Amino acid sequence: MxxxxxxxxxxxxxxxxxxxxxxxxxxxxxxxxxxxxxxxxxxxxxxxxxxxxxxKSETVAGGLAPVTVQSDGTAVMAKAGVTSPVLDIYEDPQCPICKQLEEISGPTIKNLAAEGKVKVVYHPLTIFSQEPTRSNSLRAASALRCVSDGKQWIAFHDRLFKEQPRETVEGFKIDDLVKWGHDVGVTAPGFDSCVKDQTQQAAQEQFSTKTLQDQKLQGTPTLKLNGQQIDNNTIFVPSALRQEIINAGK
The missing domain is CATH 1.20.5 (Single alpha-helices involved in coiled-coils or other helix-helix interfaces)
Structure with missing residues (x-):
């Protein structure tokens, strides 16, 4: 080579x-x-x-804590002797975000009350000023005021969120409200006429106006724990909400 x-x-x-x-x-x-x-x-x-x-949302583990309907239209869910911590829930049956809260964190709140770890106070409000949402909310919240039995109240409360109409349409019609009440077991003889005549509408309007002013609410849902508002990043995370409530009871 x-x-x-x-x-x-x-x-x-x-x-x-x-x-x-x-x-x-x-x-x-x-x-x-x-x-x-x-x-x-x-x-x-x-x-x-x-x-x-x-x-991840919890599921309601078993029976609910007793519910007591108050004269002002609020309802208290708590086991006997449980006085603190206090969780105040300000909500509107027509509010879509309130519906989401009920779906996501409602079971956690119910479970905590049943476990004796919190006293829950529901404040159904009417916050809308425009139609048809205002009238929708008034009809629903006023109908809820027609229920005096605690167990029936919470069942009707939950049904209202389940049946919540879109904000752009007329909903929560009188006949539907009466039917849904019957569906969840409302048996009080005066329920039908109370709903149909909207007997509680004026009281609902007055209560809403006063509560919004007194509590300085910017909207719904608003959750307060022992009087202090809970951050929205917490109320929509069931595990975080549970922990915050448990910590408040220590």
Whole structure:
């Protein structure tokens, strides 16, 4: 083999070796990138899973704590002898965010009351000023005032949120309210006429105006624990809400 040929052969081997090293380095880099991506995705996925677990709604474990309807239209849910901490819930039956709160954190609140860890006070309000939401809210909240039995009150309260109409349509019609009351077991002889005549409408309007002013409420839902408003980032995370209430009782 000539000197020139030998030189060409050496250069070819060197080039091939360099190409092999370059491809090997590429494979190492790709493997590193894939590993990093997998780790990041695992961390993100774990974060999503943790967040999902934290925000997961409870189910009502068993029987509810006794409910007592007050003369002002509020209702107290608490086991005998439980006086603190006090959780005040300001809500409007026509408020979509209130419906979400009931769906997400309502079971947690009921469970805590049944466990004897909190005294819950429901304040049904009418906060809307425009139609048809104002009239919808007034009809529903006034009908709720027609229920004096505590067990029936909470059942009707929950049914109202379940049947909540869209904000742009007329809903909570009188005949429907009467029917839903019967569906959940309201048996008081004066219930039908109270709802149909909207006997409690004036009282509901006065109560709402006074409560909004006295409590300086900016909207609903508003939850106060021992008089202090709970952050919205907490009230829609059942596990966080549970912990805050438990901590307040220590």
């Amino acid at each position: 000539s000197k020139a040929a030998r030189g060409a052969s050496v250069r070819a081997r060197i080039a091939a070796q360099r190409e092999a090293e370059r491809k090997q380095e590429q494979r190492r880099r790709l493997a590193t990138i894939i590993t990093v991506v997998v780790v990041v995705l695992a961390v993100i996925g774990g974060g999503w899973w943790y967040a999902a677990q934290q925000s």
